[in-house]
Structure formats: structure tokens, C-alpha cells
Amino acid sequence: MSSLVWIVGGSTGIGAALAKAYLEEGYQVLISARNEERLSTLAESIGCQSLPLDVTSRDACIAAWADICQDSIPDKVIISSGTHQEMPVAEFNAENCESLMQVNYFGVVYLFEAILPTYLTTGGQIGVISSLAGYRGLPYASSYGASKAAVINLCESLRVELEDTSVDLRLINPGFVKTPLTDKNQFQMPSLISPDKAASEIVKGLKGRSFEIRFPKLFAATLALLRHLPYKLYFPLVKRVTKR
Ligand SMILES: NC(=O)c1ccc[n+]([C@@H]2O[C@H](COP(=O)([O-])OP(=O)(O)OC[C@H]3O[C@@H](n4cnc5c(N)ncnc54)[C@H](OP(=O)(O)O)[C@@H]3O)[C@@H](O)[C@H]2O)c1
Numbered sequence: 351m352s353s354l355v356w357i358v359g360g361s362t363g364i365g366a367a368l369a370k371a372y373l374e375e376g377y378q379v380l381i382s383a384r385n386e387e388r389l390s391t392l393a394e395s396i397g398c399q400s401l402p403l404d405v406t407s408r409d410a411c412i413a414a415w416a417d418i419c420q421d422s423i424p425d426k427v428i429i430s431s432g433t434h435q436e437m438p439v440a441e442f443n444a445e446n447c448e449s450l451m452q453v454n455y456f457g458v459v460y461l462f463e464a465i466l467p468t469y470l471t472t473g474g475q476i477g478v479i480s481s482l483a484g485y486r487g488l489p490y491a492s493s494y495g496a497s498k499a500a501v502i503n504l505c506e507s508l509r510v511e512l513e514d515t516s517v518d519l520r521l522i523n524p525g526f527v528k529t530p531l532t533d534k535n536q537f538q539m540p541s542l543i544s545p546d547k548a549a550s551e552i553v554k555g556l557k558g559r560s561f562e563i564r565f566p567k568l569f570a571a572t573l574a575l576l577r578h579l580p581y582k583l584y585f586p587l588v589k590r591v592t593k594r
Contacts, residue, residue: 351422352376352377352378353376353377353378353425353426354377354378354379354380354422354423354424354425354426355372355377355378355379355380355424355425355426355427355428356380356381356382356418356424356426356427356428357369357372357379357380357381357382357427357428357430358382358383358403358405358427358428358429358430358431358457358461359382359383359405359429359430359431359432359479360379360380360381360382360383360389360392360400360428360430361381361383361385361388361389361392362383362388362392362529362530363430363527363529363530363531363545364430364479364524364527364529364545364548364549364552365381365383365428365430365431366381366392366545367544367545367546367548367549368428368430368549368552368553369381369392369396369398370396370546370549371546371549371550371552371553372553373396373397373398375553377426378398378399379396379398379399380398380399380400380401380418380424381393381398381399381400381401382400382401382402382403382414382431383402383403383431384402384403384404386402389402401414401417401418405429405431405453405456405457405458405460405461406452406453406456406457406460407460408456408460408463411457411460411461411463411464412460412463412464414464415461415464415465415468416464419468423468423472423474424474425474425475426474426475426476426477426556427461427465427474427475427476427477428476428477428478428479428522428552428556429457429458429461429476429477429478429479430479431453431457432453432454432457432479432481432531433449433450433453433454433531434450434491434494434531434532434534435449435450435493435494436490436491436494436534436535437490437491437492437493437494438490439492442492446493447492447493447496447497450493450494450496450497451493451496451497451500453497454494454497454498454500454501455497455500455501455504458478458501458504459504462476462504462508466517469516469517470515470516470517472516473515473516473517473518474516474517474518475517475518475519475520475556476517476518476519476520477520477522477552477556477563478501478505478519478520478521478522479522479524479552480498480501480502480505480521480522480523481494481495481498481523481524482523482524482525482564482569482570482573483495483498484497484498484499484500484501484502484523485499485502485523485573485574485576485577486573486576486577486584486588487588488588488592489588489589489592490592501521502521502523505519505521506521509521509561519561520555520556520560520561520562520563521561521562521563522552522555522562522563522564523562523563523564523570524548524551524564524565525540525541525543525564525565525566525569525570525573526539526540526541526542526543526569527542527543527544527545527547527548528542528543528544528545529545537592537594540569541566541568541569543565543566547566548565551563551565551566576588
């Protein structure tokens with residue numbers, strides 16, 4: 351029987367491209383997201399299963415996992431659910447921070463809570479999509495960046511504890527990918543890549559051994575380098591390159 355991958359946030363963008371890529375790899379694919387019509391339309395058109403889910407509901411995440419595992423335990427789960435809403439400082443508000451944290455961070459937490467007890471027994475791979483934007487603070491993206499930084503830290507912490515278990519946790523940090531999420535952006539996005547390219551980097555990375563899968567290579571390496579700059583160099587540089 352072929353392996354099963356569950357892609358959460360699989361109805362558009364990177365998740366939808368991943369669904370197609372894994373079907374081509376011979377996997378059975380199950381996709382989840384909130385919008386049922388969009389989800390089932392895609393599932394029917396590419397030939398995979400679908401299960402509606404809102405990751406901001408802890409109960410729904412636990413129920414979805416129990417439901418899926420009644421049939422068969424996925425070999426792999428990829429968490430691609432996420433959202434972004436720009437927040438310039440003049441519009442700073444807690445609602446934005448809370449709603450992004452709910453989807454981007456607590457969505458991952460709730461899924462971990464559901465999946466980890468099973469995978470600690472059966473084994474399995476979990477790929478979590480965070481973002482290069484979680485490396486360091488970037489203007490206009492304080493709520494998004496903080497939610498992604500939280501995911502990176504969460505995964506790093508768990509990775510150490512999971513080292514000697516059969517749970518293979520991976521952190522995926524993309525740069526700019528052309529999806530409905532970034533189509534809203536009004537600025538020039540450097541090193542923008544297609545969702546298909548992102549999906550192929552992720553599929554390749556999850557077959558490899560690295561904890562972190564980051565791309566595109568040069569852009570990711572540059573941001574990784576910026577991580578080590580002292581504030582007195584980092585702030586003026588970031589101000590210059592993000593100037594509007
Ligand atoms: N595009 C980029 O440049 C980029 C760069 C770095 C990281 N990322 C990250 O990559 C992931 C995928 O982003 P994308 O660009 O592919 O965005 P996208 O096209 O907007 O896809 C987001 C997916 O998540 C689902 N989703 C949103 N809120 C959800 C919720 N509460 N519960 C369940 N599913 C939910 C969406 O469907 P519904 O709305 O129907 O629920 C959709 O399927 C996100 O975590 C994003 O932060 C993207």
C-alpha cells in the first residue's frame with residue numbers, strides 16, 4: 351500500500367503544490383483547510399482526499415487526527431496552514447497579533463498535541479512550514495515575524511528532545527513564494543519563486559537529513575548571515591532595503 355501524507359493548509363499556495371508533488375511521488379494525499387468548497391474542488395481535480403479543518407480549534411485538531419488514524423496513520427504530516435496581515439506601526443493592534451498567533455503558532459501547537467503521542471509510538475515525519483521572516487525582526491511584519499519566530503523556537507526545542515525517538519521533525523523556512531498569501535504584497539519581493547519550485551525543494555529536503563529546509567538558497571543564506579549582524583549594523587541595513 352502507498353504511503354499517506356496529510357497536508358494541512360493544502361488547498362492553495364505551497365500546500366496545494368505539495369499535494370500535487372506528493373501525488374506524483376506515488377503517495378496517497380489528504381489535504382485540509384477551512385474553506386470546504388475550495389478544498390473539495392482541488393481534491394477532486396487532482397485526485398486526493400480532503401478533510402475540512404480549522405487549526406485554530408484545539409478540539410478540531412485532536413478530532414481530525416483521531417478520525418484520520420481510524421483508517422490509517424499518515425507516514426508524514428506537513429503543516430502549511432498560515433496567514434499574514436501586514437501591520438505598520440501606526441496600525442499596531444493586538445487583534446492582528448492574536449489572530450496570526452492563533453493560526454501560525456497555536457495551529458502548530460494543537461496539531462503537535464494531537465500527533466506527537468501517536469508518532470512517539472508509531473514513528474512518522476512532521477514538516478512544519480515557518481518562514482525566513484522568523485529569523486529576525488522585519489518592519490511592517492512584527493506580528494507575522496513574531497509568530498514565525500515562535501514556531502522556529504518551538505521546533506528547535508522539540509527537535510532536541512525528539513532526537514532519540516522515531517519522530518522525524520523538520521523545520522521548513524521558505525523565502526518569498528508566489529501564492530495568494532504574497533499576492534497581497536505591494537512591494538517588490540526579492541528572489542520570488544513559484545509554489546511548484548517551493549514544493550520540489552520541500553519534497554527533496556524531507557527526503558534528506560537536514561533539520562532545517564530553507565530556500566531559495568542564496569536568499570536564505572543571506573538572511574542567515576544577517577542573523578549574526580550586531581543591531582547597530584542590522585537596523586540601518588534593514589531600514590534601507592525595506593524602505594517604502
Ligand atoms: N508564500 C510565501 O512567500 C511564504 C514564505 C514563507 C513562509 N510561508 C508560509 O508557508 C505557509 C503556506 O503559505 P502560502 O503562501 O502557501 O499561503 P496560502 O496560499 O494563503 O495558503 C495557506 C493555506 O492555509 C490554509 N489556512 C489558513 N488558515 C487556516 C486555518 N485557520 N486552519 C486551517 N487551514 C488554514 C488556507 O486555506 P483556508 O483559508 O481555506 O483555511 C490555505 O490552504 C504559511 O505558513 C506561510 O506563512 C509562505
